[in-house]
Each structure stands twice: as structure tokens, then as C-alpha cells.
Amino acid sequence: MLRARNLLSSQKRLKSVRPGLQQSKKTNTQRALESFDDFYGSVFGIRWKNIRVALLTEHKYIALINNFGDVGKTAKELELNGALNVKSLINLAKENLEHKIKHSIESTNSRLDENLVKVLRKQQELEKYSLYPMGASESATSTRDQLIYSGKKDVNLNIDVDNVIPTNFGHSLEEAIEKDRYLDQSRMIDPKYSTGGLYEFMPANKIKGMEDWIPESDHYKYYQTQADFPLQFELETELCYPENLNLYAYEMGNCSDFKFPKRCLTGVLSHYLMDGASVLPPLLLDLKKGDRVLDACAAPGGKSLIMLQTLYPDILICNDIQESRLNRIRKVMQEYIFDYKENWENKRVALSQCDAKFLDSYDSFDKILVDVPCTTDRHSLLKNENNIFKTTRVKERLRIPELQANILSNCLRLLKPGGSLVYSTCSLSPVQNDGVVHMALQKAFNEHGITATVKDLSFIIRYLEDIFRFEHPKDMKYGQMVIPYLPANFGPLYFSKLTRNV
Secondary structure: OHHHHHHHHHHOOOOOOOHHHHHHOHHHHHHHHHHHHHHHHHHHHHHHHHHHHHHHHOOOOOEEEEOOOOOHHHHHHHOOOOOOEEEHHHHHHHHHHHHHOOOOOOOHHHHHHHHHHHHHHHHHHHHHHHHHHOOOOOHHHHHHHHHHOOOEOOOOOOOOOOOOOEEEOOHHHHHHHHHHHHHOOOOOOHHHHHOOOHOOOOOOOOOOOOOOOOOOHHHHOOOOOOOOOOOEEEOOOOOOOOOOEEEEEEOOOOOOOOOOOOEOOOOOEEEEEEHHHHHOOOHHHOOOOOOEEEEEOOOOHHHHHHHHOOOOOEEEEEEEHHHHHHEEEEHHHHHOOOOOOHHHEEEEEEEEEOOOOHHHOOOOEEEEEOHHHHHHHHHHHHHOOOOOOOOOEEEHOOOOOHHHHHHHHHHHEEEEEEEEEEEEEEOOHOOOOOOOOHHHHHHHHHHHOOEEEEEEEHHHHHOOOOOOOOHHHHHHOEEEEOOOOOOOOOEEEEEEEEEEEO
């Protein structure tokens, strides 16, 4: 009987412990949310709350009608369900827009720069404090003098700092270790009262396990604004919508869902659904008949499909780094392009497996789409699988801006002089967006003497404001961004257009 009671009590203890253990373990999505709250809360201020809610909600879609299927029938069904033709919306916006072009280029918003500097400083101080906590012997007065915050609200960052953080740590890691060495030696025990082992003790000169440690603050150092290379801007005033491109979207505030694609008489699917913001990079690339086009990071293939649906490219190279990703592209093509293998693959569409930063067909392409790997903000908040915030992927995540800049600078070399590219990410991060464009332009000039003209799209996006919610143009230097917004819950998507100078 006593044994049975002990068994029951031990089971109760185990049950009471398990929930606590589960709660203490953070999921990948929780890590992502904490990181975004800290970083994006600083960048966007009070606006982050609304963006955050939209990001945590299912995004809206846009439907691309397949020109190789039953175009008229599909369009009629979408319109009966309340969807609107994007081309008609753009034409209506053009008619209503009575505004003269102002030849002025917005400078980088100083508030954004200041906020990013503060985020970097804060992250560095948190890391230093984790290594060198304040000693208990220091007086309250001296501690107060070394604090960044005193519990007051920072107006610029909109963060209520309750936990004060010391800022004056005095020494770097190496200096502190060197200092401790002398301190330890000055406290040696008299040999006659100790063993030889104690007397010969040597203090540590490095921290074990820190060899591969990367500070989180390194991620923010990629963001720069001062240009030490030739930089030109040019206002783009024309949005050339492809005649054969049929896109349908629900108006702002309408959260209706599109019906699933159906098989057409030709055997292909009727329409392709994708996040609405994803149509912008291929649309803004301004394809022309006979263009030789590269999609540098093409999987899963939706943007490549849009470019093919225009019927403009003479050849489209769909490149990605893994065979599994190329298979996803191949599957999309087979489902949406009639007679794909016989008449399209290797004739109008070519698949390439290569790391985009090592592609070497220089001076070969008229247009390039550079939709780089990024933190994929919405996916990171909603899906634990393949999440970049997984603990084993920390190094990969922190080095994302470096990878992006290498890909973009190499793609500038792949362009013909006079050719254009569109760089895009599905991240809100200024580091991965404007910061990477700046890095790539600098790298291309310093290493290869290549210069580019930045296309100012601030006028163009006004044709699309009835569909998408855009970030304030003044908050960015090199591009524009669709921000998540519940009535128009597309994105996030940043895009920047560059033209290689002759």
C-alpha cells in the first residue's frame, strides 16, 4: 500500500514538472517574435503594433490567370466573386493622378539612422554585460552614472526601459582577461602553505567555447548610409504594364479568399495564387520583347511564372542552389505551361543549379530578378519548420546580409551595361534592405569598378496605393517597401531597382 502511494505521489510530481519544462522551452516562432519586437519595435515605433498584428494573420493573395488555360472563363469567375483586374485599377489610378513629376530625391531619413545606431549600441551593451556583469562592490552613485537609461521612456525608440543596463565596461574582452591575469598573480598563496600545483597555477587567457561565438550586434553593423562611391538617382515615371499579364486582387478591406485553381481543357491549372506583393518585382522589372532574363534565386517559381506569362523573354534562366528547389520550379512550370517539356524547357526556359554569388555569365543579361534568401519575416512568425531563428541556424541568420550583398554585387556584374535588375526581400529589416543595396553598390565599385543608377520608384508606387500599403518613401534611400496592413495584408516585401551604367 505504501509503495502504491509513493508511486502515485511521484507521478503527480512528474506531471507538475512537465508543464513548466514545456513552457520554459521557446519555439522558433517565439524567438523570432522576441527578436522582431526588439528590433522592429525600435525601427517602426508605435506603428510596429499594427504591423505585428498583420504579420501574425494570414496574408492576402493575388491571382495570376494562366494564359495557357481558359483565360476568359477564369477571368469571369474571378470577377463574379468580386476580384478586380489589377491592370484596370492601375489605369484608373493613372487617370486620377493629377500630379507633376518633381525631380527631387529624398535623402535617407535621419530618424531611422539614429534608431539603428541605438539598436546596435544597445545590443553591444547587452552582450558586454552578459560577459562582465557589474560588481556588487560598486556604489549606487557610480553605477547610476554608468547607466544608459534610468527607467524613462525613450521617445525615439518608443521602448519603456525598466531594466537599466551599464554602458561603461571599461575594457574589451582581451583587455579584461589581461587585467585579470595580473590580479590573479598578485593573490598567489605562499608556497610553504600550498602545494606545488597551486603555486604553478596559470590564469585563463581565453574563454572556452567562445571561438565560434558571433555577437548579435554584428548583424546591425551591415547597415551604412554614407556613400564613398559614385551614386546616381533617377526618377522613374512610367509603369509599363505587360499587355498579356492578367492579375486579379480584392480591393483594400476585402478579405475574401480566392477559389482553388482548376484544370483547364489544355490540362494546365487555371490560375496561380501568391502573396500579392510578390508580383511587384517582376512587374517593375519592365520586361521587353526579346529580353534575356535571369531569375537568380528562382524557387519556388511564382515570379518566374509571371515573367513567362508576359510572353516577352527570349530566354529565362531559372537558377537556384539546390536540386530540390529546382524541382519545385519544374513542377510549377509543368502544371501551368502547356507542352512545357517539348517546347519550353531548354528553349524558352533553362534551369540552372548554382550559388548565385558564383554565377559567371558576366555582361550577359538584359534583366535580372534578385529575390534573395532572407529572414522571411512572416514565415518565421508562423512556421516552426525550416525557421531561420532555430538555435542551430544562428550563424546563418547573422550572416544573411553578407550573403545577400555578395549575390547582389555579383548580379550587377552579370548585367549588360544599360541592363536593369530588381533586388527584393520579404523582410522588414533595414539591414537586409537598404543596408544590403548600399553594401553591394560599394562592393561592385571597389572590386570591379561597376557603377549603377538607382531608380527612384516613389512616383510609380502611387499607381498602386489602392491595392498595397507602402512604407513612407522618406524612410528609405534605395527602394520601397510593402508593409503588412490588415485591410491589405500583403508582404512584407522590399524592392529596389538598379540599372548598370554603361
